[in-house]
Amino acid sequence: xxxxxxxxxxxxxxxxxxxxxxxxxxxxxxxxxMPVGTLATVKTLSxxxxxxxxxxxxxxxTYHLWLRPGEDIVNKxxxxxxFMNYDGPILTDSGGFQVFSLAKKKDITEEGVHFxxxxxxxxxxxxxxxxxxxxxKLDSDIAMSFDExxxxxxxxxxxxxxxxxxxxxxxxxxxxxxxxxxxLFGIVQGGEYEDLRHLSAIETVKMDxxxxxxxxxxxxxxxxxxxxxxxxxxxxxxxxxxxxxMGVGEPIDIIEGVxxxxxxxxxxLPTRIARHGNxxxxxxxxxxxxxxxxxxxxxxxxxxxxxxxxxxxxxxRHLIVSNESFGQRLLSIHNIRFLTKLTEDLRExxxxxxxxxxxxxxxxxYRGEHENTK
Amino acid sequence: xxxxxxxxxxxxxxxxxxxxxxxxxxxxxxxxxMPVGTLATVKTLSxxxxxxxxxxxxxxxTYHLWLRPGEDIVNKxxxxxxFMNYDGPILTDSGGFQVFSLAKKKDITEEGVHFxxxxxxxxxxxxxxxxxxxxxKLDSDIAMSFDExxxxxxxxxxxxxxxxxxxxxxxxxxxxxxxxxxxLFGIVQGGEYEDLRHLSAIETVKMDxxxxxxxxxxxxxxxxxxxxxxxxxxxxxxxxxxxxxMGVGEPIDIIEGVxxxxxxxxxxLPTRIARHGNxxxxxxxxxxxxxxxxxxxxxxxxxxxxxxxxxxxxxxRHLIVSNESFGQRLLSIHNIRFLTKLTEDLRExxxxxxxxxxxxxxxxxYRGEHENTK
Numbered sequence: 001x002x003x004x005x006x007x008x009x010x011x012x013x014x015x016x017x018x019x020x021x022x023x024x025x026x027x028x029x030x031x032x033x034m035p036v037g038t039l040a041t042v043k044t045l046s047x048x049x050x051x052x053x054x055x056x057x058x059x060x061x062t063y064h065l066w067l068r069p070g071e072d073i074v075n076k077x078x079x080x081x082x083f084m085n086y087d088g089p090i091l092t093d094s095g096g097f098q099v100f101s102l103a104k105k106k107d108i109t110e111e112g113v114h115f116x117x118x119x120x121x122x123x124x125x126x127x128x129x130x131x132x133x134x135x136x137k138l139d140s141d142i143a144m145s146f147d148e149x150x151x152x153x154x155x156x157x158x159x160x161x162x163x164x165x166x167x168x169x170x171x172x173x174x175x176x177x178x179x180x181x182x183x184l185f186g187i188v189q190g191g192e193y194e195d196l197r198h199l200s201a202i203e204t205v206k207m208d209x210x211x212x213x214x215x216x217x218x219x220x221x222x223x224x225x226x227x228x229x230x231x232x233x234x235x236x237x238x239x240x241x242x243x244x245x246m247g248v249g250e251p252i253d254i255i256e257g258v259x260x261x262x263x264x265x266x267x268x269l270p271t272r273i274a275r276h277g278n279x280x281x282x283x284x285x286x287x288x289x290x291x292x293x294x295x296x297x298x299x300x301x302x303x304x305x306x307x308x309x310x311x312x313x314x315x316x317r318h319l320i321v322s323n324e325s326f327g328q329r330l331l332s333i334h335n336i337r338f339l340t341k342l343t344e345d346l347r348e349x350x351x352x353x354x355x356x357x358x359x360x361x362x363x364x365x366y367r368g369e370h371e372n373t374k
Numbered sequence: 375x376x377x378x379x380x381x382x383x384x385x386x387x388x389x390x391x392x393x394x395x396x397x398x399x400x401x402x403x404x405x406x407x408m409p410v411g412t413l414a415t416v417k418t419l420s421x422x423x424x425x426x427x428x429x430x431x432x433x434x435x436t437y438h439l440w441l442r443p444g445e446d447i448v449n450k451x452x453x454x455x456x457f458m459n460y461d462g463p464i465l466t467d468s469g470g471f472q473v474f475s476l477a478k479k480k481d482i483t484e485e486g487v488h489f490x491x492x493x494x495x496x497x498x499x500x501x502x503x504x505x506x507x508x509x510x511k512l513d514s515d516i517a518m519s520f521d522e523x524x525x526x527x528x529x530x531x532x533x534x535x536x537x538x539x540x541x542x543x544x545x546x547x548x549x550x551x552x553x554x555x556x557x558l559f560g561i562v563q564g565g566e567y568e569d570l571r572h573l574s575a576i577e578t579v580k581m582d583x584x585x586x587x588x589x590x591x592x593x594x595x596x597x598x599x600x601x602x603x604x605x606x607x608x609x610x611x612x613x614x615x616x617x618x619x620m621g622v623g624e625p626i627d628i629i630e631g632v633x634x635x636x637x638x639x640x641x642x643l644p645t646r647i648a649r650h651g652n653x654x655x656x657x658x659x660x661x662x663x664x665x666x667x668x669x670x671x672x673x674x675x676x677x678x679x680x681x682x683x684x685x686x687x688x689x690x691r692h693l694i695v696s697n698e699s700f701g702q703r704l705l706s707i708h709n710i711r712f713l714t715k716l717t718e719d720l721r722e723x724x725x726x727x728x729x730x731x732x733x734x735x736x737x738x739x740y741r742g743e744h745e746n747t748k
Contacts, residue, residue, distance in 0.1 A: 046703075
C-alpha cells in the first residue's frame, strides 16, 4: 500500500500538526524522528533495540546499498525488510545527497550525475531512473525522488537551473516508478531563494506524490536561513500528505520544524555523535570522555532508555575511552531515544496547544553546543 | 560466599564429570564455557545477550581493568557486577598471562614483574599481593593467583625455577587475600614437564584453594603436548573442587579437556574470530567474507542462537565487509553460543555415558581450520 497521512489536530497558534502515518508495517504518530540505518543497519543496534526505542520509520541509503551489497542481492533476499530483519517501515533516500556530500568530483548533466565511488574511486553514473529502479528493488516503503542538493550559498542563476532540472528529474523518476507496495515522495529544492522554493513546491505538488520533503537544508546555512527555507516551501504543500524535512536532527531544529508544520525528520546525528562519545541531555550535549565523568555513577540524563536505566556515565566513559563498541551502542540507544522522546513530547504539546511554551522552556535549558572535552 | 563444586556424575569410561558450581549469583552446570569480557564488557554484547546465550560465569581481565578504568573506580561503583550491570558470576584472572603475552620487555624478580604498559609504555610493577589487592577491589566472584606463564618450549632449569617461584607467589597472594565474598583459585604451572606439573599440583593443592586451574597451556604447544600438560596435573587435583583450564577455546580442545576432567574453560576465541568475520559451525570455522556467501540466504548453522534464528550469511557478510559492528555482534553471539552449546552437549554426553562417541562424531564433521577467505 501507499502510505497515508491522517491529520488529527492542527495547533491553534502555530502550523504544527499531530497526525498518523499509515504504512505497510502499521500506523505511527507524527511528528516523528527517523533514525538512519545507512547500510541496512542502524549502526551498532539490533532491529529489536530500534523498535524498543520507539522508532517507527527508519531510513536507509540508496547510494550506499547500491554499492554494497548491491540492490540485486537485497532484492533476492526478499527486499530490505527481510534482508535486515526489520519489520517496521523503511524509507530510502534517492542517493542525491550522498552524491553531493561524498563525491569529490562530479559532473552533473541533464541525464544524471557522473561521479566517483567514495569506496574505490570507480566511475559511477546515477540517473533519476536508476535511483528509482534501485529503490524499487530495495522494496522500501517510501522511496525518494532523485534530486540535486544545492550547496549553500549558491548563486541565483545556478540555483534556478538546478531547481528546474530537479523538477524534470522528479518527473522522469515518477514515470518509471514501478512498485505498488511502495510510496514515492517528491523533494522541494530551491536553495535559499523564496521564489525558487515556491516554484519548486507548486510544480512538485502538481506531479502528485505520496508525500513531500524539503531538501537542501542542513548544508551549512545558518539557522535563520534554514527556517526560512522551510517557511518558503511548506505553505504550498498539501495538508493531506506527509511533510518530511530531510537530514535535520538537532533538537532545536526539530522543534522549529514541527512548529512550521513538518511531520518527519531524519538525521545521522544521534548515532554519529555517539561514536565520538557525545550524548544528548536536556541541558545540551555532553562529551562522556570528559574527565569529570570518571567517577560519575549517575545516568546520562533523567531518561527512560535502556542505557539510562542500567548504566552510569563512569561505565560508558570507560567503554568509550577504551574504544569498546558497546559504549557506542549505549550512547546510540540513548541519543535516538532522546530525539524520539522529543517528538513524543512535541506531539503532546500539540495536543495540549502549548508547543511554543514547550519550545521556550526547552531552549532555556538546552545549551545546544558540544561540551568541551577537556 | 565461596564457590562450591558439587559432583553429580563421573563418566564411567573417561575422567569427565558432570557437576554444579554454586556461586553468589546462582548455580551453574559444569563443564562450562566462560566468555571473556576483558574490559568489563564482552566485546559488542550486552549483559542480557550474554545471559540469553546461556553463559554462566564470565571472565574479566585484572591487568586491563587495573590500567582502565582502575580498580578504585570499579570499587567505588560497587564492584565489577554493578559497574558493568552483570548479575551473573564473574571470574578475574591474575594479570600474569597479560604480562606474559602483552609486555614486550619484562623483568621477573622474586618480588614481582616489572614491565611496560601496552597502552602508553609506562613502567608498571605487578606483584602477587598487588594482583590480589586489585581483584579484591574489583570484587569478582572468583580471583586467580598471580603466576608466571612460562613460554613453550622452556628449558627445564628455567621451568623449575619459575614453577617454584609461582608456588611462593601463590602463598603470598593467599596470605593477603581479603574478601569473604570472593573465592581464590590456585594455578598449576610446570610447563611441559611431568615432574614439575606434579610438583606444582600437589604443592598448590596443599595451600587449599577454592578451586584449581591449569595454566600455561595455549602458549604455542602442539595439541598432544597440551593434553599431556592436563594429564600430568589433573590427577592430583581434588575431586571436590572445580578445575579450570585457562585460555582454552578451540572446540576440540574443550572436548579433550572435558574428557580429562576439566570443569571450566575460557577463551577470547569466539569474540576475537568474530571480529575477523569467522564463525564456528559443526563443519569447522567459516569466514563469512568468502564471496560464496554473497547470495547465501541461509543461517550460519543449524543453531538456536539469536543470530541464526534471524539473519542470513548474506546479510552478515554484508555487515562484516562494510565494517558494521552489528556484524561482529551477530557473529560473537553465534560463536559464544556455539561453545556454550558444545558444553551443554558434553554434559548430556557425560550423563548418557557416551562422551567418546560424541567426540569421535564431532571430530568427523569438524575440520577445525579457518576456511580460506578467497
